[in-house]
Amino acid sequence: MKKSPVSMTINGQPVEELVEPRTLLIHFLREQLNLTGAHIGCETSHCGACTIDLDGKSVKSCTIFTLQAEGAHIRTIEGMAAADGTLHALQEAFREKHGLQCGYCTPGMILRAWRLLQENPDPTDAEIRFGIAGNLCRCTGYQNIVAAIKHAAILMAGAQQKEAAE
Amino acid sequence: MNEMSPVPESRQDREAKLEGMGCRRKRVEDVRFTQGRGNYVDDLKLPGMLFGDFHRSSYAHARIKSIDTSKARALPGVVAVLTAADLKPLKLDWMPTLAGDVQAVLAGDKVLFQNQEIAFIVATDRYIAADAADLVEVEYEELPVLVDPFKAMLPDAPILREDIADKTEGAHGQRRHPNHIFTWEIGDREATDLAFRNAAVATKHLIPYQRVHPCPLETCQSVASFDKIKGELTLWGTFQAPHVVRTVASILSSIPEHKIHVIAPDIGGGFGNKVGVYPGYVCSIVASIVTGKPVKWVEDRMENLSTTAFARDYHMTAEIAATPQGKVTGLRVHVLADHGAFDACADPSKWPAGFFNIVTGSYDFPVAHVSVDGVYTNKAPGGVAYRCSFRVTEAAYCIERAMDILAAKLGLDPAELRLRNLIKREQFPYLSALGWEYDSGDYHAALNKALDAVSYPALRAEQKAMQAAFQRGETRQLMGIGVSFFTEIVGAGPSKNCDILGIAMFDSAEIRIHPTGAVIARMGTKSQGQAHETTYAQIIASEIGIPAADIMIEEGNTDTAPYGLGTYGSRSTPTAGAATAMACRKIKAKAQMIAAHLLEVHHDDVEFDIDRFVVKGMPDRFKTMKDISWAAYHAPPPGLEPGLEAVSYYDPPNMTFPFGAYICVMDIDVDTGVCTTRRFYALDDCGTRINPMIIEGQVHGGLTEAFAIAMGQEIVYDEIGNVQGASLMDFFLPTAVETPVWETGFTTTPSPHHPIGAKGVGESPNVGGVPAFSNAVNDAFTFLGSQHIAMPHDPWRVWKAAEALGLQG
Numbered sequence: 001m002k003k004s005p006v007s008m009t010i011n012g013q014p015v016e017e018l019v020e021p022r023t024l025l026i027h028f029l030r031e032q033l034n035l036t037g038a039h040i041g042c043e044t045s046h047c048g049a050c051t052i053d054l055d056g057k058s059v060k061s062c063t064i065f066t067l068q069a070e071g072a073h074i075r076t077i078e079g080m081a082a083a084d085g086t087l088h089a090l091q092e093a094f095r096e097k098h099g100l101q102c103g104y105c106t107p108g109m110i111l112r113a114w115r116l117l118q119e120n121p122d123p124t125d126a127e128i129r130f131g132i133a134g135n136l137c138r139c140t141g142y143q144n145i146v147a148a149i150k151h152a153a154i155l156m157a158g159a160q161q162k163e164a165a166e
Numbered sequence: 167m168n169e170m171s172p173v174p175e176s177r178q179d180r181e182a183k184l185e186g187m188g189c190r191r192k193r194v195e196d197v198r199f200t201q202g203r204g205n206y207v208d209d210l211k212l213p214g215m216l217f218g219d220f221h222r223s224s225y226a227h228a229r230i231k232s233i234d235t236s237k238a239r240a241l242p243g244v245v246a247v248l249t250a251a252d253l254k255p256l257k258l259d260w261m262p263t264l265a266g267d268v269q270a271v272l273a274g275d276k277v278l279f280q281n282q283e284i285a286f287i288v289a290t291d292r293y294i295a296a297d298a299a300d301l302v303e304v305e306y307e308e309l310p311v312l313v314d315p316f317k318a319m320l321p322d323a324p325i326l327r328e329d330i331a332d333k334t335e336g337a338h339g340q341r342r343h344p345n346h347i348f349t350w351e352i353g354d355r356e357a358t359d360l361a362f363r364n365a366a367v368a369t370k371h372l373i374p375y376q377r378v379h380p381c382p383l384e385t386c387q388s389v390a391s392f393d394k395i396k397g398e399l400t401l402w403g404t405f406q407a408p409h410v411v412r413t414v415a416s417i418l419s420s421i422p423e424h425k426i427h428v429i430a431p432d433i434g435g436g437f438g439n440k441v442g443v444y445p446g447y448v449c450s451i452v453a454s455i456v457t458g459k460p461v462k463w464v465e466d467r468m469e470n471l472s473t474t475a476f477a478r479d480y481h482m483t484a485e486i487a488a489t490p491q492g493k494v495t496g497l498r499v500h501v502l503a504d505h506g507a508f509d510a511c512a513d514p515s516k517w518p519a520g521f522f523n524i525v526t527g528s529y530d531f532p533v534a535h536v537s538v539d540g541v542y543t544n545k546a547p548g549g550v551a552y553r554c555s556f557r558v559t560e561a562a563y564c565i566e567r568a569m570d571i572l573a574a575k576l577g578l579d580p581a582e583l584r585l586r587n588l589i590k591r592e593q594f595p596y597l598s599a600l601g602w603e604y605d606s607g608d609y610h611a612a613l614n615k616a617l618d619a620v621s622y623p624a625l626r627a628e629q630k631a632m633q634a635a636f637q638r639g640e641t642r643q644l645m646g647i648g649v650s651f652f653t654e655i656v657g658a659g660p661s662k663n664c665d666i667l668g669i670a671m672f673d674s675a676e677i678r679i680h681p682t683g684a685v686i687a688r689m690g691t692k693s694q695g696q697a698h699e700t701t702y703a704q705i706i707a708s709e710i711g712i713p714a715a716d717i718m719i720e721e722g723n724t725d726t727a728p729y730g731l732g733t734y735g736s737r738s739t740p741t742a743g744a745a746t747a748m749a750c751r752k753i754k755a756k757a758q759m760i761a762a763h764l765l766e767v768h769h770d771d772v773e774f775d776i777d778r779f780v781v782k783g784m785p786d787r788f789k790t791m792k793d794i795s796w797a798a799y800h801a802p803p804p805g806l807e808p809g810l811e812a813v814s815y816y817d818p819p820n821m822t823f824p825f826g827a828y829i830c831v832m833d834i835d836v837d838t839g840v841c842t843t844r845r846f847y848a849l850d851d852c853g854t855r856i857n858p859m860i861i862e863g864q865v866h867g868g869l870t871e872a873f874a875i876a877m878g879q880e881i882v883y884d885e886i887g888n889v890q891g892a893s894l895m896d897f898f899l900p901t902a903v904e905t906p907v908w909e910t911g912f913t914t915t916p917s918p919h920h921p922i923g924a925k926g927v928g929e930s931p932n933v934g935g936v937p938a939f940s941n942a943v944n945d946a947f948t949f950l951g952s953q954h955i956a957m958p959h960d961p962w963r964v965w966k967a968a969e970a971l972g973l974q975g
Contacts, residue, residue, distance in 0.1 A: 027292075034211070036208075037201070037203070039206070039384065039434065040208065041385075042467040044467065044893060044895065046893075047383060047894060047899075049383055078201070078202050090200075091200040095193065096192065098192075098863045100199055101695035102383070102432075103198075103200075103432065104206065104382075104384045104434030105383050106200060107202040129902040130903055133903045134901075135902075136383065136899050136901060137383070138381065138383050138435045138437070138867070138871070139435055139867045140867050140870075141867045141868075142870070142902040143907060144863060
């Protein structure tokens, strides 16, 4: 099948590739770019294991063509830690609060939580639960995920205050 | 050295540094998982790798008249198309199941369930494979479909398994009908019949447990790579029991076992789905042998839900005999078990109904009798233990519902009925009427603690007031209180009870301490999220006094790990956890000799203390495990081999019996059928607690799966065998919004026969949770004369149940 050029920015890096028009974004990320952090759980937009951040929105990358992401700014789990390897507050918090078990939903869950906290830096439990309702987890029962996101919100607010003070 | 330290560390500090048992140690696994650096099967990419996909049956029961693969083969990018005709010369068109039956790898003469595998397409990428799967053309002759298990043994029922239609003996005894698989019977039938004849009170009810599916977030998948030059096969896959897969692969393929390398990398949840061997694994192996290239097979979600490993589908008729005072005198249960088209249940080989004979539960039944009839239907094969030990959640659900039905008949409070019949602390070890020896328990303490935690009498008073208001027409809300007391049976298991295809169900650990005091340990189990890398290290840390941070745990590579039977049925802690402790004790014995040598005293004169051996009565004279590790390689005592390592293959003397008391408080809107969990309290006793944080996580997760099963999950078939619930649109996986908030508590009754007293916990919350939810829903309607409302309790069904009671105006 004929390939088309596509360009976008992923985790701050410009990407230019050729893809078949029918290639889904999740397969492009995982198979062509070897960004295997986002996972495939259902391919029908229900589970959210493939969640990435695309132009300021949480997007399920299993139900969007790569070509639809032309020119987009994308963030994946591989772009969450700092360049020096320092973990993002959400990554720290998920570990601290035991917010994961098998780890399969975790990259999508963290990306979704990140966008949620951009929109609502101090969410209530109910707002978190509603905010992550598009991401399924089969292991944790969500309770510790909610706790992790709350904890991350505190860590992130603290970091911001510190930055402002400096 | 250490003896000269100016300020000695406190014992508490030394202990804390180990991060051993009882510590809420943060998980080692999370470092990679939170960064998207897990290594799951579908992440694997090999040079020249091909991709396999199935063409599947449209019909539930039909004769295959012809299969035309020419169009599929002609599609550019398609490398091979396999059908039963291709597998037959290799004798791989059928494969043995764990239950002693055979299953078609690819359907040849006829199909027996919808979505059954017919052709395996191998192509250069997954898109082309999917395109080609659609181009396979199959001509069918439809046959009458058998969906209802209650009709399976009627004289005029369509015969499903023509391959074994004439066989009157199956793997588990006599077959009475071509669609009959086995009858399994246990207990004293005559004594039980007598108890019922003499009973003042008796109850009887059909308690169905619907077909569900474990549905881990990662589906089943494999990558096979056959090296023709070396004659070696490497197989990566989603295997909860990788060593068994290796043995079975060797038997099936005739490739010697040492030339098969089975690797289970990170697994995205298992819950029983990844115990069995599926046609996809076999086809990926054959395709790699045929094409000479690595072949990847990845199930999609619909294939997962409709073909690999359903759970439950047990139709249980439970009868209890009792005195008017509510003392139970006998239990009789008959089960009709729907096994689908092939008997592919993942049970220990001699246990066709798993450990269903735990059905006497936590109660002191003097006599009991159980019979189970397994039948074939035109549904997917499976019958796995979905987050439970083998058929234990079915048994727990059966007895816990039956006890509530009895309580209603006697006009007794369900908690009170349980308190009158729970096995007493002094009765342990307790031999149950159906043959298990329960190891330890303090059931009354657990139930009383749970009742106190929720202020049970106040809840009952509130419920009573609400019922009165309902009957006066002042409210359309009802309140249900579900009490469940469960006894799990896990840790399969003792070789006297359990084997899989003849292999005893022991498990293993191999621990090596290196010169610097760092440890590499490998086990025969395989984590799928249970955090073995974290918790096994805690056992070792406490046993031999080396910090958990210095211990690396490895599982899943069958070339390097010792042979073991894998992780399911909450068996890892009872078996490999025990092996870990036993291997540590062998190491410790040698370490004691080395320490005595270094300290120039007799080995009887030194004793272990947290992280060191100390000369008795002289705490300043010691050698730490780090010193000893170095000495083991540097200057071992004369006559002692250098090195410091041990292997243990642990054959447990008995199962372990975790237990718990769960209470669910439910608010039900009669007009909409919507059930809202107001409160859920779970008290678990899993013996010694290795990592409380991980235990709580396991309980949260298991309760959420119990909630899903009780309140919504069902794999539904229509009357012609079309599977109707095989997507996440239809199959209920709760989101964070529906999922209740969990309250947890515990008591600790160590197992007397386990080296560290641990019992296992992963599956208790599912086993105890399902009846707690269902009892809560049922309890809301009991005062109106309702006996049993079947699961799942989704709003529509609850509304219908209320309608049947005349509550919908």
